[in-house]
Amino acid sequence: MATKRVTLAEGDGIGPEISPVVVAILEAAGADIEFERIDVGERVYLAGQTSGIAPETWETLRRNKVLLKGPITTPQGGGYKSLNVTIRKTLGLYANVRPCVSYHPVIQTRHPKMDLVIVRENEEDLYAGIEHQQTRQVVQCLKLISQPGSERIIRYAFEYARRNNREKVACFVKDNIMKLTDGLFHRIFNEVDLEYPEIPGSHWIVDIGAARLADTPEIFDVIVLPNLYGDIMSDIAAQITGSVGLGGSANIGDECSMFEAIHGSAPTIAGQDIANPSGMLLGAVMMLTHIGQPDVATRVHNAWLKTLEDGVHTLDIYRDGTSKQRVGTQAFGKAVIERLGERPTILTPVDYGAGAQAIQTDSTHPAPPRSVKETVGIDVFLDWEDGLPADLGAALEPCAGEDFTLKMITNRGVKVWPDGYPETFCTDHWRCRFMAANGVTDHDRIVKLLGRIGAAGFDFIKTEHLCTFDGVPGYSKGQGE
């Protein structure tokens, strides 16, 4: 097989210390890789690129397709965009995979039997980053969940479970509240689950799922989540293994992939030779399986486990009693290299068979048959602070004309007109629901409705069409509707 070219970004803070150690271990283990170095992150930000990456660097990333990345510092303020989010979205790295494993009794943890993998959707949800200030009092962030985006990540989670001999997949969402967005994710989970009869799927409301994850993580195996829940849950899971400094993660797309540590650039300990290189090393192990070098991955991972087991620990995991030798970053790397070819005897050795190679899900999976879509009304959002809900209802009703009926007004989702309660707290942000008088409406009538609302002196700041798909309403009801 030809030598694999991999892009290497050393990163910021502790990055320039841990990256060479990781590269040295891979080289000593016989990885057939040629690294091409790029400069991204702090220096590039401070040189005036608010994205943290120079335009020409994208070509290297796209050509090599695989990136091993040290942690990046995002400078505070100044409009700097997170480079991690930019790379994930630009290169279509839709799956974020984080194994979270306890190393009991070698590393102290309250959860000795924990061994789970978080599969987090990486591109959608509230991280689409579409935010607006709509009134003086109210700001909004759009939560976008798509059918293909959900299907891709859920299929990836089941496929990961199948190829890595994992027994079950759990899905965490909050669809008792967000029935459309999280409800879609849950529904697709149920559908994909049917295609993997040997891997039972379970569904958890995210709050109780999170509580159980923090309390009894050993009941979980693979967990698949939308972006925000996945972000939070994966840090909790990593932390309770014993140290966030031990976790590696993979960001996988159809074409490209990126491997890194879970932790950040730890600037306060940079330059002191005390950082633990393990997180980035385990990210590199995931990379080795992804690029088809599972034997090297096995050798590196087992040597690393043996090093931990021998009590050779960096400061962050050093504990009297379980640790034997406190070492710096460089010495830890040397200790791993010395143990290449050895296997742990207390901790469970790993063996990456051929099955652990790159997982490609079929993102061209056929979309569901086209449904019949009808527009049955419109929610018009107003910036208004001139009185009580009853005043607004009375002033707005005539705007409905013959084509629409003003059905309700809500404030922060709670119905305040008709028949609201005076106790309900109201802001300056009102959602006014107009339903089509004849059941179905069109753009022309909607534009005329907005014309009448504007002419009556109202400041409409956004609209949402109310549509049915095959007769099923594609919008939520107001609380109290």
Ligand code: NAD
């Ligand atoms: P951090 O992960 O850098 O540090 C959190 C704590 O963990 C600190 O006490 C740190 O000393 C310790 N720590 C982290 N990694 C360690 C290691 N390998 N060995 C020993 N101790 C370690 O998180 P932070 O302080 O919130 O963020 C610092 C910077 O990193 C910020 O600029 C942030 O934006 C960035 N960051 C980058 C990534 C990434 O590149 N993937 C992820 C998270 C944070």
